[in-house]
Amino acid sequence: MTDFFKGIPEIRYEGPDSGNEFAFRHYNPDEMVMGKRMEDHLRFAVAYWHSFAWPGGDPFGGQTFERPWFGDTMDLAKMKADVAFEMFDILGAPFFCFHDADVRPEGATFAESLRNLEEIVDYFAAKMETHSTRLLWGTANLFSHRRFMSGAATNPDPEVFAYAAATVKSCMDATHKLGGQNYVLWGGREGYETLLNTDLKREAEQAGRFLEMVVEYKHKIGFKGAILIEPKPQEPSKHQYDYDVATVYGFLKRFGLEGEVKVNIEQGHAILAGHSFEHEIALAASLDLFGSIDMNRNDYQSGWDTDQFPDNVPEMARAYYEILRAGGFTTGGTNFDAKLRRQSLDPDDLILAHVGAMDVCARALKAAVALLEDGALERAREARYAGWDTTDSKAMLGSGLAEIAGQVLSKGINPQPRSGRQERLENLWNQFV
Ligand code: XLS
Ligand code: NI
Numbered sequence: 001m002t003d004f005f006k007g008i009p010e011i012r013y014e015g016p017d018s019g020n021e022f023a024f025r026h027y028n029p030d031e032m033v034m035g036k037r038m039e040d041h042l043r044f045a046v047a048y049w050h051s052f053a054w055p056g057g058d059p060f061g062g063q064t065f066e067r068p069w070f071g072d073t074m075d076l077a078k079m080k081a082d083v084a085f086e087m088f089d090i091l092g093a094p095f096f097c098f099h100d101a102d103v104r105p106e107g108a109t110f111a112e113s114l115r116n117l118e119e120i121v122d123y124f125a126a127k128m129e130t131h132s133t134r135l136l137w138g139t140a141n142l143f144s145h146r147r148f149m150s151g152a153a154t155n156p157d158p159e160v161f162a163y164a165a166a167t168v169k170s171c172m173d174a175t176h177k178l179g180g181q182n183y184v185l186w187g188g189r190e191g192y193e194t195l196l197n198t199d200l201k202r203e204a205e206q207a208g209r210f211l212e213m214v215v216e217y218k219h220k221i222g223f224k225g226a227i228l229i230e231p232k233p234q235e236p237s238k239h240q241y242d243y244d245v246a247t248v249y250g251f252l253k254r255f256g257l258e259g260e261v262k263v264n265i266e267q268g269h270a271i272l273a274g275h276s277f278e279h280e281i282a283l284a285a286s287l288d289l290f291g292s293i294d295m296n297r298n299d300y301q302s303g304w305d306t307d308q309f310p311d312n313v314p315e316m317a318r319a320y321y322e323i324l325r326a327g328g329f330t331t332g333g334t335n336f337d338a339k340l341r342r343q344s345l346d347p348d349d350l351i352l353a354h355v356g357a358m359d360v361c362a363r364a365l366k367a368a369v370a371l372l373e374d375g376a377l378e379r380a381r382e383a384r385y386a387g388w389d390t391t392d393s394k395a396m397l398g399s400g401l402a403e404i405a406g407q408v409l410s411k412g413i414n415p416q417p418r419s420g421r422q423e424r425l426e427n428l429w430n431q432f433v
């Protein structure tokens with residue numbers, strides 16, 4: 001036991017009237033909603049990088065957090081793991097997620113970095129025998145180190161491509177060994193700063209071949225989890241290739257990988273792309289591409305990926321409504337890809353950030369469930385398309401422009417506009433959130 005969270009109790013559900021800060025008011029893991037435990041609906045995960053590796057810097061100043069495990073030794077990496085699993089226990093977090101760079105010190109060579117990773121993976125594996133937290137996903141950090149400044153798979157230098165491939169292999173091995181349920185690829189610096197030095201066609205082909213290799217390797221080692229791409233339009237690159245769900249779908253189709261790869265959709269990334277979170281989820285579901293979510297929010301004024309903890313129940317309810325309509329999570333879950341503000345120095349802050357976020361998600365889930373169970377919104381949606389249920393309208397889709405034109409003339413088809421009823425539906429929605 002470390003003493004980092006000394007005095008902080010395990011968080012339990014105490015109900016909406018509880019005055020205890022260190023309690024859930026809405027997240028009740030065992031409560032049954034739509035035939036499933038709430039914990040199994042939401043599948044919360046703690047993100048190792050923001051909670052344990054991020055030092056609190058911003059473009060104007062460096063580290064603000066002083067964590068006893070900051071440093072580059074294996075002993076400190078193990079202390080970090082000890083603290084992480086203590087936090088998972090305090091929160092009752094069913095899952096966690098990590099990058100290689102979050103959990104192990106960088107070595108002087110690839111071989112040394114690999115040894116460090118393998119040692120920490122064994123350390124995690126031993127902990128997972130006595131703790132109930134499981135791995136939602138693993139991933140490779142192919143963006144922080146300067147070697148990746150011009151991209152990883154899309155780098156003009158084949159040696160960087162090789163280094164990235166070896167790194168991803170090591171992270172897939174780690175994820176597989178720890179029983180991870182997914183493997184994520186976020187194209188951190190897979191994009192460009194200026195077209196003046198960039199060959200778009202070549203870079204896309206490299207990225208496509210790289211992803212094929214990931215899928216080939218998944219099958220080779222018998223990894224049963226899902227491979228997920230996490231779209232993002234910009235930051236750190238001016239333009240990122242995995243811009244949004246639609247772009248990723250086009251990319252997967254181009255390389256014939258649409259049956260093999262799904263998406264991990266992040267709230268803040270959706271907003272950066274000029275979409276809503278629920279749009280990205282609904283689109284992914286409609287393309288049979290929905291995998292998992294990274295839950296956070298951006299500051300709507302700053303326009304940057306500020307990775308704050310979610311605090312907006314109505315907004316999150318829209319997201320969970322789409323997730324439930326899509327049948328809920330299978331291998332995916334709700335990963336808090338969110339970090340403290342740099343002034344939030346205390347261990348309490350880290351716990352309370354997660355407690356609040358878990359409660360926000362629970363309230364949002366419950367609102368979405370109530371709305372779905374009520375059924376009025378779905379009935380209104382169906383009624384809007386009811387015209388397509390007739391034999392004639394179905395047959396029309398099997399005919400052609402000339403036949404349809406003939407029918408319009410012979411039947412005197414003259415469509416009459418009907419209300420889209422948006423405000424009524426918004427009023428209905430607002431009865432539930
Ligand atoms: C960054 C991404 C990153 C991925 C994992 O914006 O959200 O944290 O989730 O590499
Ligand atoms: Ni992000």
Ligand code: NI
Pocket residue numbers: 186230266294337
């Ligand atoms: Ni993310």
